[in-house]
Amino acid sequence: MALNRISSDGHPLMFVQGNEACVQGALHAGCRFFAGYPITPSTEIAEGMARELPKLGGTFIQMEDEIASIAAIIGASAAGARSMTATSGPGISLMLENIGFAYMIQMPIVVVNVQRGGPSTGLPTKLSQSDTMQARWGTHGDFTSIALAASTVQEVYDMTIRAFEVAEHFSTPVFLLLDELIGHMREKVVLNKHDNQAVVKHAFPEIPPEWYLPYTESLDLVSHPAPFGKGYRYNMTGLVHDRAGFPTSIPAEITERLETLRNKILKHKREIWQLREYYTEDAKYVIIAYGSAARAARGAVESLRLKKTKAGLIDLKSIWPFPDEPIKEILDRCNIKSVIVAENNMGQLIHPVREMLGGSVKIASVNRYDGHPLEPQEIINVVKEEIYA
Amino acid sequence: MSHQDKREKKNRKKKTPIEEHLGRYDIRISGAGGQGIISTGMLLGEAISIGDGKNVSQSQSYGPEARGGATRADIIVSDGDIYFPECQEIDLLVAFTPEAYEKYSTAMKPDGIIVADKNAVNIMVGQAKVVTVPFIEIATKKFKRPIVANIIALGFISTFLGIVSQKSIKDAVEDRFASSSHLELNMKAIEEGFKLGREYKKKFS
Incomplete structure (x- = not known):
């Protein structure tokens, strides 16, 4: 006989680690691309994605390092795939340059940091919350970051889905800050029984490609650059850019770009806050x-x-x-x-x-x-x- | 009172050790890396959580080495919310090595119990009640596989202490090895554990 893994109201039950709950949440949120490089204590997330993504027609790539991993998920997101990577402090340190790039080009990605002790390779198998500030100020320049957290395995599942929602809504990178204890702890998780993808992808632009400007913010200040590969051609650069995506040194355009990156989050921060x-x-x-x-x-x-x-x-x-x-x-x-x-x-x-x-x-x-x-x-x-x- | 309520009340009369402790029941399984300590904790946690429907948090501690090194899995069981997910005062310690026994036997609750492999107890440490069982010896001699010692121990604590129902732990082991060629071996090991637990229970009561 097998254990009954269905709740009384019909939801699937699992007794899993926080890291495995993160995988389930990501899949439920419609994540179909994962690139990463294994590192304790986050490895189970990569393992789970490697096992589950191919079954759903998604893609898992183990990259040569964390720099390539973050680049790959930004590229996948630019092509319209909901994408994620998972690592720990040392990996985040390597990813920060490209995370800054994702802030600049306004690309939705989810970056899970299962924190361990640092600095450097620190304490691979021990817990820490010492990357709290790194998630705020890690990369250089003026920018505003979003970081979510969880303190139970059920919350890891729920907050992973939430991270994709927030990333998509604000078109920006979102950190999910876990730690070794939460990532490796096993508890019961009630999964959502509906297998539809929880997060709705932003609508495709309605104007013809030749008129398209990727960074014309709507009233909520958020730009949703159209996915590449569908005829919408534009420039993506880490340089401060104008509405067409080309580098600019016009003070008014610089101010507009930097303020938009900040205000799109700060003016709507009540929608992000959760406690x-x-x-x-x-x-x-x-x-x-x-x-x-x-x-x-x-x-x-x-x-x-x-x-x-x-x-x-x-x-x-x-x-x-x-x-x-x-x-x-x-x-x-x-x-x-x-x-x-x-x-x-x-x-x-x-x-x-x-x-x-x-x-x-x-x-x-x-x-x-x-x-x-x-x-x-x-x-x-x-x-x-x-x-x- | 309906018939069902009466039946439930009757069932409730017989309290398991966890219910008697109200609050929380802290279990620590400990030994060396490679002995299947974390898997054992996982199976026990899953059986009590999914099978018996109680709240369980299972955490573990291990070093950077894959084999050797001290390893432990903590299983906290409660009817309510579990806040701190590691053992504070231990209700049940399962120890497979002398190091594990000596290190944790002083962290026991006054009425806690230690179930230790026979080879783990050389000198008595602490005040807690100790039951030694030759898990590794039986696994080696009877099953020719020392690794099933922890499955025998799971069966043993089910019938000896009643902290997990026989059905749930058996189902959890079956699920775990369902697609493995070791299914039969593990099912025999769990039955051996049930039998041992019943024998010891008679002996000690």
Whole structure:
């Protein structure tokens, strides 16, 4: 007899790693092109895509390195395929140059970073959240990035689909920030039973090819360059370009291009922001965390609440752009005494938190960077210090 | 009360160790790389999660080496949400090597239990109750395959402790090896484990 792998309401069930849930999410979102270079702790994503994509008529390529991998998925996206790569910190470092190119030419791609310890080759098999800032500021130049996160295996599935939606909607690269613990942890996942592709591809241009300008932004400021190979001919360059895609040095056009790249995201950031709150209604001590640190924080909050300490948690599902407004709204309505930022790094998420609060609320931090996950007790200790401070 | 409710109430009377612990039940399977530790954790996690319908988080720790090296798989079982996915205080430790036994036997809950391979316990460490079973010896002598020691152990903990139903663990093993030439071997190994668990249960109760 086989285990019954169908939920009571007819959805397929799996007991899989976060990395395997990422594969399922990507396939469901209609990802049909993956290029990558295996690296612990992200390898299971490449393995899964290599196994599943050919069955769906998609393409998997193991490239010679990460530079080629990111170039391949940008090219595939330019030809109209929904595409993704997965790697870890060392791989992202190699990809950053071309990720900047994708921001510039406005190409939707999903880049999964299953974080491990760094710098350099660091700690291959151990967890870390030390690429949090890399996802914001990694490549050079003025740009605005989008990064999403997950703290359960089910959320990895859901947020992978979400990453494709956001990438497609804003026509830009989207990071999915996981970590070794979430990537390798197994939990039950309920898959969507509908096998249609969840993310709708942007409509093809209606004007004739000879009149086509790829970078004429609509009211929402987002350009959706037409896929190559269908008769729409235009220039794609990393140089600051005009509406036709050709390099420009006219100040007004430069300003327009750079502001558009920023504003297309910042003016619609409410559509990207996502977070989960626990016990924040009356909280005096609010922990801000994401990914595996948020799991430890949830454990800490549950224990503290048993002892009648008014602790709460904000578990971020979108990291960049930083969800400052919704966090402030939560903090404004509770009786806040301190904010505690819990991270598996030497302190990265704490910077936007400081910028957001500007000294109005006391901020404490819990950091662990020895390759092991933060434990609930470490967070409880810091909350207790805040109580007696 | 309907007939079904009565039947459910009757079934509920017999509590499994996990239900008695309310909150969470922390299981750690530990040994050396190459002994199938992570696969064992995966099968147990899948059987309890998909088969028995409880919440399970299974995580693991391993080094950069593929063979040798200390390896462990943690399985956290709960009726509610699981926050921290690694063992804190261990309810059940399954140890296949002396290193694993000595390293983790001090992290046990006061009423925790250790199921160790016979070769793993040279000197007694810690306060927890220890049951030694010759898993590797049986796997080597009876099945000529030391690797099935962990499948025997899975069968053993099912009948000895009742933390996973026999049906679920058997189904999980069957699914895993369905298209493999080792299916029959593993099904025999799990039955051997069930039998051993029943024998030990009689002996210890």
